Amino acid sequence: MRYLPHTETERRSMLETVGVERLEDLCADVPESARFPELELPAPVAEMELETRMRSLAGRNANAGGHEYFLGAGTYHHYVPAAVDYVIGRGEFFTSYTPYQAEASQGMLQAMFEYQSMICELTGMDVSNASHYDGATALAEAVRMALNLAPDKRQKVIVSPAVNPRYREVVRTYLQGTDATLAGEDDAGPGLDGLVELLDDNAAAFVVQSPNFFGQFEDVAGLADVVHDAGALLIVVADPISLGVFQPPGAYGADVVVADGQPLGIPLSFGGPHLGIFATRKEYVHRMPGRLVGETVDADGRRGYVLTLAAREQHIRRAKATSNICTNAGLMALAAATYLAVMGESGLRRVAELCYHKSHYAAARIGAIPGLEINPQVPSKSFFKEFVVALPRPVEEVNRILLEDCGIIGGYDLGQAYAGLERHMLIAVTEMKTKAAVDRLVDGLASAL
Numbered sequence: 001m002r003y004l005p006h007t008e009t010e011r012r013s014m015l016e017t018v019g020v021e022r023l024e025d026l027c028a029d030v031p032e033s034a035r036f037p038e039l040e041l042p043a044p045v046a047e048m049e050l051e052t053r054m055r056s057l058a059g060r061n062a063n064a065g066g067h068e069y070f071l072g073a074g075t076y077h078h079y080v081p082a083a084v085d086y087v088i089g090r091g092e093f094f095t096s097y098t099p100y101q102a103e104a105s106q107g108m109l110q111a112m113f114e115y116q117s118m119i120c121e122l123t124g125m126d127v128s129n130a131s132h133y134d135g136a137t138a139l140a141e142a143v144r145m146a147l148n149l150a151p152d153k154r155q156k157v158i159v160s161p162a163v164n165p166r167y168r169e170v171v172r173t174y175l176q177g178t179d180a181t182l183a184g185e186d187d188a189g190p191g192l193d194g195l196v197e198l199l200d201d202n203a204a205a206f207v208v209q210s211p212n213f214f215g216q217f218e219d220v221a222g223l224a225d226v227v228h229d230a231g232a233l234l235i236v237v238a239d240p241i242s243l244g245v246f247q248p249p250g251a252y253g254a255d256v257v258v259a260d261g262q263p264l265g266i267p268l269s270f271g272g273p274h275l276g277i278f279a280t281r282k283e284y285v286h287r288m289p290g291r292l293v294g295e296t297v298d299a300d301g302r303r304g305y306v307l308t309l310a311a312r313e314q315h316i317r318r319a320k321a322t323s324n325i326c327t328n329a330g331l332m333a334l335a336a337a338t339y340l341a342v343m344g345e346s347g348l349r350r351v352a353e354l355c356y357h358k359s360h361y362a363a364a365r366i367g368a369i370p371g372l373e374i375n376p377q378v379p380s381k382s383f384f385k386e387f388v389v390a391l392p393r394p395v396e397e398v399n400r401i402l403l404e405d406c407g408i409i410g411g412y413d414l415g416q417a418y419a420g421l422e423r424h425m426l427i428a429v430t431e432m433k434t435k436a437a438v439d440r441l442v443d444g445l446a447s448a449l
Contacts, residue, residue: 062409064268068437072386072428073213073412074135074164075271076263078241078351079432080339084265087338088331096330099293102306108330109305112293115337122243122340123257124250125279129290131333132276132325135260136170139163139207139237141278141289141323142256143171146205146233147180148322149287154204154231158184158195162212163237165417171207174324180204191378192218199230206230209237210249214426215359215386216378217246224253240264240277242384244345244352256280265339266332275332285309289323354431355385358438362429363387365442371449377421386428388414388421391449395425398448406444 006014011023020026027035045053063069064077071077088094092107099105099112112130119128132138143157157175159168159182172182184195184207192208199206206227210218220236227234235256236249241263249257261275280288286309294308310322343351366389367374373390375383391398395413402408415422429438 061270062403064409064432066407067403068406068408068433068440070411070427070429070433070441071409072215072430073426074166074260075268075274076241076385076428076430077268077432078263078265078430080265080267081342083342084335084338088335093334094331098327099307099330102304106305108334109293109307111334111337112291112330113295113305114341115333116293118337118340119277119279122240122248123238123254123259123277123279124248125254125257126250126282127285127288127292128277128279129288129292129328131261131328131330132278132290133329134262134272134274134276135164135237135258136167136276137325138258138260138276138278139167139235140171140174141276141325142235142258142280143180143205143207144174145256145280145284145287145289145322146235147178149233149284150204150231154202155180156198156200156202157182157205157207158198158203158232159207160192160195160209160212160218161185161418162214162216162218163207163209164213167209167237192220192223196223196226199227199232201231203230203232205233205235207235207237211239211242211384211386214375214377214388215383215428216375216381217384218381220249220252224255228253239384241348241352241355244348244350245356246352246384250279255284261332261336264336265342266335273329273332275329275336277336287322289325291328351431352384355429358431358433358435359383359385359387359429361435362427362433362438362441365438366427366445369442369446369449372445376424385430386426389425389427389445391423391425393449394423398425398445401448402441402444405447406440408441408444410441 015021069077096105096108099109102109115130116128120126132141157180159171161184168185175182183198208218208220210220212218224234233255234253235258236254238249238257238259240259240261257279259277261277266275278290291307292309293305296304296306298304340348363374366372371392375388376390377388395415399410402410411425411427414424414426
């Protein structure tokens with residue numbers, strides 16, 4: 001297709017149809033001083049010169065490739081196998097957008113079917129969609145589904161304050177203008193016991209994250225029974241890497257499992273794109289938001305793949321749709337499917353083990369520094385990949401010293417999201433961190449203090 005597909009005759013016909021003579025007449029209501037402002041752009045340069053300039057600008061960024069990186073809080077520096085970029089860079093996948101026309105989309109449909117199958121195995125759930133924008137939108141859609149499934153009187157959503165703060169913000173945005181209310185963030189006691197006390201006959205959903213935002217595992221034994229006895233659905237936010245070793249949410253009774261798929265072969269990319277993982281039980285499949293790919297056979301008995309079970313209203317009648325999202329993160333889901341296929345069960349388990357042991361080594365070394373304390377908010381809980389460090393000085397100052405003096409990108413300042421956790425840093429240690437890198441962080445923290 002040409003960049004400017006309309007001929008002069010076509011443009012003239014369109015202008016006559018709308019009743020104006022020139023394109024400029026379409027801007028008649030825009031003040032003349034603002035119609036064509038002087039942009040003061042620099043003079044054009046040769047391609048080589050422009051590339052040099054852009055590389056110079058990019059070099060001013062502090063990134064995970066050129067620095068030791070210990071920042072997590074929802075987006076993580078994991079290894080991306082070369083096969084992932086190769087597969088998603090193929091033209092038939094890279095340019096594929098919407099697979100409505102099954103006979104022309106078998107490749108992408110099969111890839112999404114494989115993605116769904118692996119997500120179900122990973123989470124212990126019956127069905128998975130393909131897919132959502134990120135973990136936050138997946139959680140918001142799960143909350144909406146729980147409310148849609150509940151009787152009208154049930155309008156309470158109980159959310160643990162240990163759920164990612166950004167996820168909670170998106171849920172609040174989704175529920176604006178509805179009768180639903182959020183509970184638990186400010187009016188619950190410490191731990192899940194305080195949240196459970198909020199369950200009543202008005203509760204539609206109970207949301208917990210494990211490992212939680214602080215990297216710690218919640219005590220979920222028997223939680224599903226308590227939530228179900230109250231008539232609510234249990235929604236669990238998970239870390240997909242942790243599921244390589246630890247019990248999947250489906251095994252302890254979760255009704256919906258959501259996660260951010262960024263750790264599964266998707267690079268940091270300065271904040272996006274991400275992938276929203278959404279899996280649930282079979283009985284909720286007709287109310288599940290997003291797309292679902294199924295396997296079937298054609299008239300000749302050959303295996304094929306189609307979009308299935310989702311109501312047509314999801315795509316053509318928005319007022320009756322199950323979701324506000326009519327698109328998906330198909331290319332990122334393909335990246336996650338490729339990552340899971342390449343890593344396999346043993347590979348994913350190894351990555352999870354490395355994250356667990358390396359983070360515990362880092363915590364032990366840092367905790368030995370005088371004046372520093374590890375996980376002071378709940379010292380008794382086990383953790384995975386992330387842990388909290390209480391500092392004697394502001395996190396911003398410590399991170400600046402780490403970056404300027406040691407070339408280290410430090411942890412997340414928890415004071416940004418939690419009152420009372422000022423001077424508390426959340427540190428993430430993935431399989432990418434060597435022992436030498438952790439030791440450099442330890443030395444850097446000691447010198448910064």
